[in-house]
Amino acid sequence: MVEHPIHPVVVHFPIALLFTAVFFEILGFLLRREQYRQFGFWLLILGFLSGLVAAGFGLWGEAAAVKMGVPEKAIERHESFAVSTLITFGLLLIYRRWARDRWSSHRKTIYISAAVAGLLLLGTTGYFGGELVYEYGAGVSKTAPGRSGSSEATPPAAKSDRD
Ligand code: HEM
Numbered sequence: 001m002v003e004h005p006i007h008p009v010v011v012h013f014p015i016a017l018l019f020t021a022v023f024f025e026i027l028g029f030l031l032r033r034e035q036y037r038q039f040g041f042w043l044l045i046l047g048f049l050s051g052l053v054a055a056g057f058g059l060w061g062e063a064a065a066v067k068m069g070v071p072e073k074a075i076e077r078h079e080s081f082a083v084s085t086l087i088t089f090g091l092l093l094i095y096r097r098w099a100r101d102r103w104s105s106h107r108k109t110i111y112i113s114a115a116v117a118g119l120l121l122l123g124t125t126g127y128f129g130g131e132l133v134y135e136y137g138a139g140v141s142k143t144a145p146g147r148s149g150s151s152e153a154t155p156p157a158a159k160s161d162r163d
Helices: 012-031 036-066 072-099 105-134 156-162
Strands: none
Touching: 012 036, 012 105, 036 072, 072 105
16 A cells, blocks of 8 residues: 555646647647657647646545545635546547648638647646645645644744735
């Protein structure tokens, strides 16, 4: 049994890879550089796959978070955004493969708009994931300084943050 939560270790991969993928795709379109777009495409594949892995570990850690008293509603909100993000990037990959090198300006607009929407969903997923940890204490030890039930005093910095 792994004691350390894996989800927070892997979530950085989809976030970094998908943001960089879209950056290179857009740069490739703007500068008409096929190599940039190819690079963006591979990052998109890696980002999507790492997103699936992150989601798998998220689902695995869900029960532990509920047991710690994290509101299920907050977990479900994060989960819904994660699933919507993965669906968006999954469809984007299919569209990208289908369009190949037949890029009309209409198709480019659809593709870039969907990619930017995917990034907004991804950012929101990360935001609500962070909320689970920093607002509701998911995965945070009960004995951590500042947590109720901790024998240690609340550090002054943490106290002033909450005031
Ligand atoms: C694209 C997929 C996902 C991304 C990018 C993502 C992102 C994140 C982030 C950034 C955090 C905060 C980690 C920290 O600051 O320590 C987090 C926490 C969390 N996420 Fe996700 N998440 C994803 C999918 C899921 C799914 C499908 C679930 C299933 C319910 C889930 C459940 C959780 C839980 C329970 C936590 C708090 C405890 C922990 O960190 O393990 N996540 N997530």
